[in-house]
Amino acid sequence: MTATPELFGHPFASFVWKPLIALYERDVAFTFKMIDPDHPENQARIAALSPTGQFPALIDGDRAITQSNSVIEYLDLYHGNGNPMVPSDxxxxxxxxxxxxxxxxxxxxxxxxxxxxxxxxxxxxxxxxxxxxxxxxxxxxxxxxxxxxxxxxxxxxxxxxxxxxxxxxxxxxxxxxxxxxxxxxxxxxxxxxxxxxSVARVVDEARPYRSFFPLGAPDKD
The missing domain is CATH 1.20.1050.10 (Glutathione S-transferase Yfyf (Class Pi); Chain A, domain 2)
Known part of the structure; x- marks a missing residue:
């Protein structure tokens, strides 16, 4: 496993928020790999990682984890401090x-x-x-x-x-x-x-992309 795992996703994607929140909650150092047309190498990687090319996915050394809940549980096992996101009981x-x-x-x-x-x-x-x-x-x-x-x-x-x-x-x-x-x-x-x-941080990181919302992002939050 690498010292710094890599999370593939986009800051506006709801299912990417889930592991991002867990990463911030447990103070895990990581590298964010942006999935968009400006990063074709990351798009190619996620296409190989996920059955449908959907994100998020986590790369940690030779381990590849897809599905947001599985990524969170993996982080509980191998990275971060504090209470795990999935209780031990x-x-x-x-x-x-x-x-x-x-x-x-x-x-x-x-x-x-x-x-x-x-x-x-x-x-x-x-x-x-x-x-x-x-x-x-x-x-x-x-x-x-x-x-x-x-x-x-x-x-x-x-x-x-x-x-x-x-x-x-x-x-x-x-x-x-x-x-x-x-x-x-x-x-x-x-x-x-x-x-x-942790949630306020992901909201702010996604703020520049609100124009992508097809129904028009409301003037709130």
């Missing part, structure tokens, strides 16, 4: 992983379907899929609002992999399907996430 780890999956599958995924549809040509739009994604986000907000009542963080009473997943999911989801006032606990949790130094 298996019962707590189960709760943290479950909540990370909830944010990935029921907040981030429908948000990305809505954004992806906006990138299509008019003839390829899927109005039913977009409507279903909005409905799923609303159901997820309702469930999360109830789950987060009286809690500071999503799982285990401390910042974990669940919050690494929640931060980008809720950040962008609120842009495409605003969190209603009746979901006060969820809105407060999102605000706590955005005030966390």
């Amino acid at each position: 298996p019962r707590e780890a189960l709760d943290a992983r479950m909540m990370a999956d909830v944010f990935d599958d029921y907040v981030n995924a429908p948000m990305q379907r809505i954004v992806g549809d906006a990138l299509r040509g008019e003839a390829e739009r899927d109005s039913r899929g977009v409507a279903d994604s909005h409905a799923l986000l609303e159901r997820s907000y309702e469930w999360l609002n109830s789950r987060l009542q009286g809690k500071e963080w999503a799982a285990c009473g401390r910042f974990t992999i669940a919050d690494c997943a929640a931060a980008p999911a809720l950040f962008y989801a609120d842009w495409v399907h605003p969190i209603a006032e009746r979901h006060a606990a969820l809105a407060a949790y999102r605000a706590r996430l955005l005030s966390r130094p």
Whole structure:
């Protein structure tokens, strides 16, 4: 393993935020490898690393790790200080992983379907899929609002992999399907996430790319 792992991704990509937050939380030195047309060598590398060329991916010596949750768990094992993002207690780890999956599958995924549809040509739009994604986000907000009542963080009473997943999911989801006032606990949790130094850092690093957002980035956050 190298002393300095390499993370391949783009600062505006929601799933790249997850390992970035973990890297900043645990004070890991790393090299960021930008995936964009100006860095064709990195694009070629990610095409070989990932089955679909999607990012993030982590290179650490002769090890290549893809999938954001796996990258976070790898960092827990080999790099950084402080509490691991996945708790060592298996019962707590189960709760943290479950909540990370909830944010990935029921907040981030429908948000990305809505954004992806906006990138299509008019003839390829899927109005039913977009409507279903909005409905799923609303159901997820309702469930999360109830789950987060009286809690500071999503799982285990401390910042974990669940919050690494929640931060980008809720950040962008609120842009495409605003969190209603009746979901006060969820809105407060999102605000706590955005005030966390590691999360605030990834938000600021992504700020120059907001013009990429196809629905128009709102004048907030």
